[in-house]
Amino acid sequence: MKPxxxxxxxxxxxxxxxxxxxxxxxxxxxxxxxxxxxxxxxxAGGIEVGSPVRVMGIKVGKVRSIDFQPDFKMPTSGxxxxxxxxxxxxxxxxxTIRQDSRFYINLAGVIGEKFLEISPGSLENPELQPGQxxxxxxxxxxxxxxxxxxxxxxxxLEFVNKNEGSVIETINTLNKLVVNFEKMxxxxxxxxxxxxxxxxxxxxxxxxxxxxxxxQNMRSSEAQKTIALINRLIQRLEPLDGKAIKKFLQEEGxxxxxx
Amino acid sequence: xxxxxKDFAVYFWRSLNAILTPPYRPKDIFAQLEFxxxxxxxxxxxxxxxxxxxxxxxxxxxxxxxxxxxxxxxxFAALLILRELGVVVSSLLLTSRVGAGLxxxxxxxxxxxxxxxxxxxxxDPIRFLVVPRFIACVFGGIILSVIANLVCLYCAMLVSExxxxxxxGMFITSMRAFVEFKDLVFxxxxxxxxxxVIPLVSCxxxxxxxxxAEGVGLATTNSVVAASVxxxxxxFVLSYLFSFLY
Numbered sequence: 491m492k493p494x495x496x497x498x499x500x501x502x503x504x505x506x507x508x509x510x511x512x513x514x515x516x517x518x519x520x521x522x523x524x525x526x527x528x529x530x531x532x533x534a535g536g537i538e539v540g541s542p543v544r545v546m547g548i549k550v551g552k553v554r555s556i557d558f559q560p561d562f563k564m565p566t567s568g569x570x571x572x573x574x575x576x577x578x579x580x581x582x583x584x585x586t587i588r589q590d591s592r593f594y595i596n597l598a599g600v601i602g603e604k605f606l607e608i609s610p611g612s613l614e615n616p617e618l619q620p621g622q623x624x625x626x627x628x629x630x631x632x633x634x635x636x637x638x639x640x641x642x643x644x645x646x647l648e649f650v651n652k653n654e655g656s657v658i659e660t661i662n663t664l665n666k667l668v669v670n671f672e673k674m675x676x677x678x679x680x681x682x683x684x685x686x687x688x689x690x691x692x693x694x695x696x697x698x699x700x701x702x703x704x705x706q707n708m709r710s711s712e713a714q715k716t717i718a719l720i721n722r723l724i725q726r727l728e729p730l731d732g733k734a735i736k737k738f739l740q741e742e743g744x745x746x747x748x749x
Numbered sequence: 750x751x752x753x754x755k756d757f758a759v760y761f762w763r764s765l766n767a768i769l770t771p772p773y774r775p776k777d778i779f780a781q782l783e784f785x786x787x788x789x790x791x792x793x794x795x796x797x798x799x800x801x802x803x804x805x806x807x808x809x810x811x812x813x814x815x816x817x818x819x820x821x822x823x824x825f826a827a828l829l830i831l832r833e834l835g836v837v838v839s840s841l842l843l844t845s846r847v848g849a850g851l852x853x854x855x856x857x858x859x860x861x862x863x864x865x866x867x868x869x870x871x872x873d874p875i876r877f878l879v880v881p882r883f884i885a886c887v888f889g890g891i892i893l894s895v896i897a898n899l900v901c902l903y904c905a906m907l908v909s910e911x912x913x914x915x916x917x918g919m920f921i922t923s924m925r926a927f928v929e930f931k932d933l934v935f936x937x938x939x940x941x942x943x944x945x946v947i948p949l950v951s952c953x954x955x956x957x958x959x960x961x962a963e964g965v966g967l968a969t970t971n972s973v974v975a976a977s978v979x980x981x982x983x984x985f986v987l988s989y990l991f992s993f994l995y
Contacts, residue, residue, distance in 0.1 A: 492779075493779040493780050493782065493783035493787075494779045496783050496787040497779055497782045497783055497786065497787065500786050500787055500790070500892055500896070501892060503896060504891075504892045504895045504896050507895060507896060507899040508895055508899075508933065510899075511899055511902075511930070511933055512930050512933075514921050514924075514925075515924075515925055515928060515929070515930055516925060517930040603926050
């Protein structure tokens with residue numbers, strides 16, 4: 491074999507290997523049979539050219555380009571959207587994408603690979619037109635949340651710095667309060683061990699027992715009858731005021747029968 | 750030492766002039782290209798495959814030790830292979846195989862006064878000896894670095910399937926998260942630069958060869974050492990420059 495042939499073979503092998511590598515990485519695609527769609531975002535959450543596009547979790551295309559368009563407005567709503575992401579979608583998956591499909595930017599895997607997820611639309615809605623601009627769902631701004639929490643933390647710090655004297659005073663007062671509370675608890679503990687207190691508690695217990703016995707007796711039928719009798723007596727004595735007694739004593743005298 | 754650098758600067762300038770101006774000798778270039786690339790392929794493929802196996806196994810071991818998980822190994826092993834391992838290993842092998850051969854060949858010609866004979870015939874020895882080898886090594890370096898990288902990656906893919914149980918699809922998906930096409934392009938550029946260093950350094954030491962078998966041996970040794978060190982230093986410079994392009 492001539493050296494030229496050998497070198498030629500090697501060159502071709504290298505060329506094929508480069509093309510295969512580019513195809514595996516998604517840099518080249520031989521069957522560009524996809525349809526293009528333009529998705530508008532105001533925040534794209536780190537998506538890149540070449541990131542996969544998925545419908546129902548299946549890869550159906552990739553991000554072709556990312557364009558900044560400062561003066562773009564959505565044709566339907568008139569909303570200002572400044573970022574247009576062009577994506578290609580396989581023809582097979584195209585009919586599942588409808589007017590009511592939603593376009594999310596998601597994370598996958600432990601390394602946080604970004605991808606564009608399309609939710610399938612319902613059959614009642616018409617299919618999208620190739621090249622149509624649709625509004626994507628802006629992903630949540632984690633960085634913004636973090637920066638906001640930093641701002642809150644900063645304000646707390648600022649408040650503490652500004653009111654350093656009063657904060658320290660409050661803390662000192664709280665400290666004193668705790669110390670006093672502890673003292674009180676100790677005193678209470680000491681007191682509970684006093685024999686006099688023990689006696690007092692015992693007496694109280696006896697009184698309470700007696701009280702319980704009394705109230706128990708009060709609930710008996712005999713006691714109920716007595717209470718009812720007293721009640722009736724009181725009712726009968728109710729109209730008995732100063733005048734009536736005077737009249738009674740003057741008119742009836744001591745001969746009067748009480749009942 | 751200063752004389753050595755002065756001589757190298759003159760030699761480099763003359764070589765550059767000869768390289769950039771025709772005529773070229775295609776037959777000689779292809780013969781050298783066959784020697785550099787075709788004949789080096791088996792040994793380079795064997796060595797980079799071994800390097801790939803070691804890379805995958807060691808990375809997996811370290812990742813399991815540190816984060817109890819080796820799912821990221823295919824991705825960053827692929828990146829390591831493409832950015833450094835494939836091209837540096839193949840270039841160092843090329844230095845020891847081709848560089849030593851060139852230094853010995855030119856050194857023997859110098860000792861046996863064949864270089865002087867060429868001058869007497871009105872032939873510029875640099876144009877006659879260095880230019881075809883330079884062109885062959887540059888193109889050979891590109892071809893070999895590309896093939897070595899992709900063979901190394903393929904071997905890494907096989908090893909990660911057999912050793913760690915990651916399927917080919919998982920390997921490629923993980924690789925796509927880290928690797929870009931320009932990594933291979935930069936590997937090709939590095940291969941070309943390393944390929945250029947080998948004949949320049951080897952022929953320089955060959956031209957400076959002292960008389961006797963001992964002189965040829967010394968020239969060969971010096972050329973391999975100097976070319977290896979140059980490749981490692983150049984690798985650092987190129988890696989630093991390419992870091993601005995990411």
